[in-house]
Amino acid sequence: MNKITNHDQLLQLEHPFVKIPLEKFKSSLKVSQKHIEKEISTLTNTVSDISKKSQQGDMNPAEVEKALEAIVHRLSNLKRRLKDTRAEESLYSQRTKVRLQHLQEFTTIPTLDSDGFGRWSRVRLNRILVDYMLREGFRETAALLAKSEGIEEMVDIELFVQSRKVEQALQRFSCTECLQWCHENKSNLKKIKSTLEFSLREQEFIELVRKRQTQEAIAYARKHLIVWQETHMREIKKVMGLLAFPPSTNCQPYKGLYDASRWKKLIARFRADNFALQCFTPEPILNVTLQAGLSALKTPMCYIDEHRNVNCPVCDGETLGALATDLPLSHHLNSTIVCRISGQIMNEDNLPMVLPNGYVYSYNALMEMASMNNGKATCPRTGAVYDISQIKKVFIS
Amino acid sequence: MNAFVDDYEKISKRQRTLETNDPLDRLIALVNTAKDKIHDDPNSVQTALTGLGKMVKSVSSSIQDDHKELQSSLSKFTKALDKKYSCDMMAAMNPRAFDNKEKLLQKTIALHFIRQGNFTIGDAFAKEAGLDVPDELRHQFMDMFDIVAAMKTDDLEPALQWAKLHRPELEKRGSSLEFKLHRQRFLQLLKQKKDKLAIEYAQTHFGYFGFRHTAEISRLMCSVLFMGRLMTSPYADLLTPGTAADIQHMFTRDFCSLIGLSCESPLYLSVTVGTQALPAMIKMASIMKAKKAEWSQESEMAVESNLTDDTKFHSIFVCPVSKEQATDDNPPMMMVCGHVICKESLQKLCRGSQNLRFKCPYCPQESMASQAKNVYF
Numbered sequence: 001m002n003k004i005t006n007h008d009q010l011l012q013l014e015h016p017f018v019k020i021p022l023e024k025f026k027s028s029l030k031v032s033q034k035h036i037e038k039e040i041s042t043l044t045n046t047v048s049d050i051s052k053k054s055q056q057g058d059m060n061p062a063e064v065e066k067a068l069e070a071i072v073h074r075l076s077n078l079k080r081r082l083k084d085t086r087a088e089e090s091l092y093s094q095r096t097k098v099r100l101q102h103l104q105e106f107t108t109i110p111t112l113d114s115d116g117f118g119r120w121s122r123v124r125l126n127r128i129l130v131d132y133m134l135r136e137g138f139r140e141t142a143a144l145l146a147k148s149e150g151i152e153e154m155v156d157i158e159l160f161v162q163s164r165k166v167e168q169a170l171q172r173f174s175c176t177e178c179l180q181w182c183h184e185n186k187s188n189l190k191k192i193k194s195t196l197e198f199s200l201r202e203q204e205f206i207e208l209v210r211k212r213q214t215q216e217a218i219a220y221a222r223k224h225l226i227v228w229q230e231t232h233m234r235e236i237k238k239v240m241g242l243l244a245f246p247p248s249t250n251c252q253p254y255k256g257l258y259d260a261s262r263w264k265k266l267i268a269r270f271r272a273d274n275f276a277l278q279c280f281t282p283e284p285i286l287n288v289t290l291q292a293g294l295s296a297l298k299t300p301m302c303y304i305d306e307h308r309n310v311n312c313p314v315c316d317g318e319t320l321g322a323l324a325t326d327l328p329l330s331h332h333l334n335s336t337i338v339c340r341i342s343g344q345i346m347n348e349d350n351l352p353m354v355l356p357n358g359y360v361y362s363y364n365a366l367m368e369m370a371s372m373n374n375g376k377a378t379c380p381r382t383g384a385v386y387d388i389s390q391i392k393k394v395f396i397s
Numbered sequence: 398m399n400a401f402v403d404d405y406e407k408i409s410k411r412q413r414t415l416e417t418n419d420p421l422d423r424l425i426a427l428v429n430t431a432k433d434k435i436h437d438d439p440n441s442v443q444t445a446l447t448g449l450g451k452m453v454k455s456v457s458s459s460i461q462d463d464h465k466e467l468q469s470s471l472s473k474f475t476k477a478l479d480k481k482y483s484c485d486m487m488a489a490m491n492p493r494a495f496d497n498k499e500k501l502l503q504k505t506i507a508l509h510f511i512r513q514g515n516f517t518i519g520d521a522f523a524k525e526a527g528l529d530v531p532d533e534l535r536h537q538f539m540d541m542f543d544i545v546a547a548m549k550t551d552d553l554e555p556a557l558q559w560a561k562l563h564r565p566e567l568e569k570r571g572s573s574l575e576f577k578l579h580r581q582r583f584l585q586l587l588k589q590k591k592d593k594l595a596i597e598y599a600q601t602h603f604g605y606f607g608f609r610h611t612a613e614i615s616r617l618m619c620s621v622l623f624m625g626r627l628m629t630s631p632y633a634d635l636l637t638p639g640t641a642a643d644i645q646h647m648f649t650r651d652f653c654s655l656i657g658l659s660c661e662s663p664l665y666l667s668v669t670v671g672t673q674a675l676p677a678m679i680k681m682a683s684i685m686k687a688k689k690a691e692w693s694q695e696s697e698m699a700v701e702s703n704l705t706d707d708t709k710f711h712s713i714f715v716c717p718v719s720k721e722q723a724t725d726d727n728p729p730m731m732m733v734c735g736h737v738i739c740k741e742s743l744q745k746l747c748r749g750s751q752n753l754r755f756k757c758p759y760c761p762q763e764s765m766a767s768q769a770k771n772v773y774f
C-alpha cells in the first residue's frame with residue numbers, strides 16, 4: 001500500500017489548471033462591471049438633467065418620454081454588447097468550478113495503488129497532452145482527444161485561437177496583429193514589464209530600412225520609437241545606426257539587426273508574454289513532469305545493455321532514454337535490490353539470496369523455480385545450475 | 398481543497414445571479430416604468446422623474462455593492478489559492494534538455510496512444526506530427542486489445558488460443574497464464590452451476606498442468622462439491638471479483654513481455670512518477686536557487702525521489718559504510734558473514750592488507766578481505 005500523505009503538495013502542480021479559467025473569469029467580469037458602472041453614472045446624470053429641464057419647462061412630457069426611451073435604447077445596446085463578455089464569465093466560472101471539483105476528487109484518493117488514482121492520473125495525462133498539442137500547433141488531434149475523453153472543460157483550446165493568429169502573422173513577417181494584441185493587453189503587459197511592443201516597433205523600423213524607405217523610417221522612428229527614449233535609448237541609437245548600412249552589410253551589430261532570425265525571437269517573446277498573461281507555465285506541463293519522472297527513474301544502468309529492463313522507461317534508447325540523455329541521474333541514499341528473475345523488490349518479506357557464483361536473486365523467485373525443477377535453480381545470467389540447498393542469505397543494510 | 402470548492406460555490410452562485418438578474422435589466426425596468434407612468438398620466442412627470450432619480454440611485458448603489466462584493470470575494474479566493482498552491486515549477490526543470498528532440502517526444506506520444514489501444518488518436522497525432530508508426534506494433538496491439546475486449550465479456554477463448562500458441566515462450570518465463578485461464582474457464586462453468594461441463598473441461602484441459610499445479614487442481618476439483626454455495630464455503634476466495642481483472646492484467650503483462658515491451662505505457666509511467674517526484678524537486682530547486690547554485694546543470698539530482706516498488710527497475714547498491722553507490726571500479730563485496738559493503742570500504746577496513754582479520758561493521762564475525770566475494774545484483 002502506498003498511501004498518499006500530502007495531497008495538497010501534489011496538487012501544487014495543478015495551480016495553473018485552476019488559475020487559467022479563474023483569471024479569465026475575473027478579467028471578463030471586470031470588463032462588464034466597468035461598462036455597467038460607467039453607464040450608471042451616465043444614467044444618473046441624464047435622469048437629473050431631464051428632471052431639471054422638465055421642471056424649468058424646457059421639456060414637455062412627450063419629450064421626456066422620448067428621452068427616457070433613448071435611455072432604454074442605450075441600456076439595451078450595452079446589454080447586447082456585453083452579451084459575449086457575459087457568456088465568457090459564465091463559461092470560465094463554470095470551468096473553474098469543474099476543475100476545482102476534479103482536484104477535490106483527487107483528495108479523496110487514499111493510495112497510489114487504487115483504481116481511483118489510475119483513473120485520475122490518466123485524465124491528467126490526457127489533459128496535459130492536449131495542452132502540449134495546443135502549444136505545438138497540433139490542434140486537430142488536441143480537439144479530437146479532448147472530445148473523445150470528454151475533458152473539454154479541463155483544457156483551453158479556444159485560448160490558443162487568437163495567439164495562433166498572431167503567431168501566424170509574425171511568421172508572415174507582419175507585426176500588425178501582434179501590435180494590436182499588445183494594445184489590447186497594454187496594462188497587463190506593463191505589469192509584467194514586457195518590452196515586446198518596443199521590439200515590434202524596432203522590427204517595423206528595420207523592415208522600412210531594409211526596403212531603403214529612409215524618409216518613412218525616420219518618420220516611423222519619430223512617431224513610435226522616441227516614446228521609449230527613457231528606457232530604451234541605447235537600443236534606439238543602435239537601431240538608428242542601421243540607416244547607414246545596407247542590408248548586405250557584414251558589419252555587426254547591423255548584420256544581426258537585419259537577420260531574419262529576429263522574427264523567430266519575436267514569436268518566442270510573444271509566446272512567453274502571452275503565456276505569462278494567461279497564467280500558463282512557460283514550458284508545457286508535459287515537459288516539466290516528464291523531465292522530473294525521467295530524472296527520478298534514470299540510473300547509469302539504463303544505458304548498459306546487460307542491465308536494461310524492458311519495463312524501465314529510460315532503458316528504451318529509441319524514445320525516452322534518448323530524451324533523458326541531458327537530464328540528471330536519480331539520487332539514492334539507500335540500496336534497492338531488484339530481482340532479475342521476478343522484478344520484485346528484495347526485502348525482509350522476500351530475502352535476497354546469493355548463488356555460489358555470487359549472483360543474487362530473491363528467495364521467492366528461486367524457490368518457485370526450484371519447486372518446478374526438482375529442487376534445482378538456474379542462474380538466468382550465467383546458465384549455471386545449483387541445488388536449492390546451496391543458496392545463502394545475503395545482508396544488504 | 399474542500400474549503401476552496403465550498404468558497405467557490407458561493408462565488409459561482411453570485412455569478413449565476415448576475416446572469417439571471419442582470420443589473421442592466423433592472424435599470425431598463427426602472428426607466429420603462431417611469432416612461433409608462435408619464436405616458437398614462439402626463440401630469441405626473443415631476444413625481445415620476447423624482448421617483449426615477451431616487452430609484453436609480455438606490456438600485457445603482459445596490460448594483461455597485463454586488464459588484465464590489467463579488468470582486469472582493471474573488472480576489473480573496475485567488476489570494477488564498479495562490480498562497481496554498483502556487484509553486485515555482487520551472488525552477489525544477491531544464492528548458493533546454495529537450496532541445497532538438499521534439500520528434501522523439503512526439504514519437505513517444507504516438508506510441509503511447511497505440512499502446513493504450515487508442516488507435517484513432519494515435520493515427521491522428523502521427524499524421525498531424527508527420528510521424529511513421531510501425532505497422533507491426535500497431536497490429537500487435539490491435540491483437541492484444543481484441544483479446545482483452547473478449548476477456549471483458551468473459552470470453553476467454555481468444556486468450557487461451559494465444560497462450561497455447563506461445564506455450565514454450567511463456568513457460569520459459571515461468572508464466573502460468575495458460576493454466577490460470579483454464580482455471581478461470583472452469584470457475585465460470587461452476588458459477589453457472591454446470592458441474593458436469595466443468596468436470597469434463599477439467600478432464601480435457603488440466604492434465605497437462607498436473608505436474609506444476611497439483612495442489613491447485615485438487616482444490617478446484619474439490620470446490621465442485623460446494624457448487625451453488627461456494628460463497629459460504631472454504632472456497633469463497635475462488636469467486637473474488639478481482640480475479641477476472643487480475644487475469645486480464647496477467648495476460649497484458651505476458652503479451653507485452655513476449656513482444657519485448659513494458660506492460661505499462663512508458664509515457665504514463667514517467668509522467669506519473671514525475672508528478673510524485675516534483676514537489677521535493679521544486680523545494681530543493683528553490684533552496685539551490687537561493688544559494689545561487691544551478692539545478693539543471695548537475696549530473697545527479699540533489700534529492701532522492703521516493704519511488705514506489707513497482708517503479709523501481711534497477712538494483713542500486715549504496716555502501717552502508719561510505720554511503721557511495723557501487724560502480725564497476727568499486728563493486729559490492731560480500732564478507733564471509735553475508736554482509737555486503739563496497740570494495741573501497743573493505744580496503745579501508747583491512748587497511749589494504751588482504752590477510753588481516755577485521756571485524757564486520759554490522760556483526761561480530763571476523764574475516765579477511767581475501768575471503769570476500771563479488772556479488773552481482
Ligand SMILES: [Zn+2]
Nearest residue numbers: 302312314315
Ligand atoms: Zn532503466
Ligand SMILES: [Zn+2]
Nearest residue numbers: 734736757760
Ligand atoms: Zn557481518
